[in-house]
Amino acid sequence: QVQLVESGGGVVQPGRTRGLSCAASGFSFSNSDMHWVRQAPGKGLEWVAFISSDERNKYYADSFKGRIAISRDNTKNTLYLQIYRVTIEDTAVYYCAKEGGSSGWFDHWGQGTRLSVSS
Amino acid sequence: SYQLTQPLSVSVALGQTARITCGGDNIGIKNVHWYQKKPGQAPVVVINRDGNRPSGIPERISGSNSGNTATLTITSAQAGDEAEYYCQVWDTIVIFGGGTKLTVL
Numbered sequence: 001q002v003q004l005v006e007s008g009g010g011v012v013q014p015g016r017t018r019g020l021s022c023a024a025s026g027f028s029f030s031n032s033d034m035h036w037v038r039q040a041p042g043k044g045l046e047w048v049a050f051i052s053s054d055e056r057n058k059y060y061a062d063s064f065k066g067r068i069a070i071s072r073d074n075t076k077n078t079l080y081l082q083i084y085r086v087t088i089e090d091t092a093v094y095y096c097a098k099e100g101g102s103s104g105w106f107d108h109w110g111q112g113t114r115l116s117v118s119s
Numbered sequence: 120s121y122q123l124t125q126p127l128s129v130s131v132a133l134g135q136t137a138r139i140t141c142g143g144d145n146i147g148i149k150n151v152h153w154y155q156k157k158p159g160q161a162p163v164v165v166i167n168r169d170g171n172r173p174s175g176i177p178e179r180i181s182g183s184n185s186g187n188t189a190t191l192t193i194t195s196a197q198a199g200d201e202a203e204y205y206c207q208v209w210d211t212i213v214i215f216g217g218g219t220k221l222t223v224l
Contacts, residue, residue, distance in 0.1 A: 101167070104207075
């Protein structure tokens with residue numbers, strides 16, 4: 001069955017860089033478009049970034065102002081997210097999600113990795 | 120940028136029908152998807168493409184979309200339906216509504 005397992009969360013100081021990973025299994029990762037979505041404490045779901053299956057297309061939420069980078073390694077079935085110059089507002093649970101179809105919906109989600117930004 | 124508006128909360132009596140709305144400019148021409156989110160759990164898609172129910176989602180849950188409003192309808196509401204519900208569209212980028220807390224009384 002489809003499995004998405006995020007890792008890389010934890011406590012990080014403001015201003016540092018943090019890398020998150022999402023290990024995928026149970027489906028054709030190299031043929032799947034992927035996303036990162038986050039949820040800050042007490043807040044709603046917030047879309048973060050998208051990457052196409054072949055890595056040619058990448059889209060980011062405007063609110064990150066160039067502080068993030070999404071990438072993937074199809075040979076390792078792994079999705080990545082780099083967050084540069086983290087701030088307190090980046091404290092959230094980060095989910096990777098598999099796109100379910102051309103209409104842009106998410107058919108599978110990981111359990112999330114919690115990132116806490118604190119000095 | 121495109122925005123989706125949901126009520127903060129909806130309450131429904133056990134066994135009754137709950138309706139959660141998602142407002143957006145001419146949202147009827149877009150594909151709307153709905154997710155159920157419970158604390159400590161990953162979101163689960165309950166409706167995709169306006170009214171399509173993924174396998175495993177009960178027939179009590181349905182969706183519609185027209186004009187400026189998409190609606191998620193849950194009939195015969197059960198305690199297990201208590202959750203936050205989010206609508207979502209793709210409009211050059213992915214957009215989520217603010218979420219609606221459903222309380223089953």
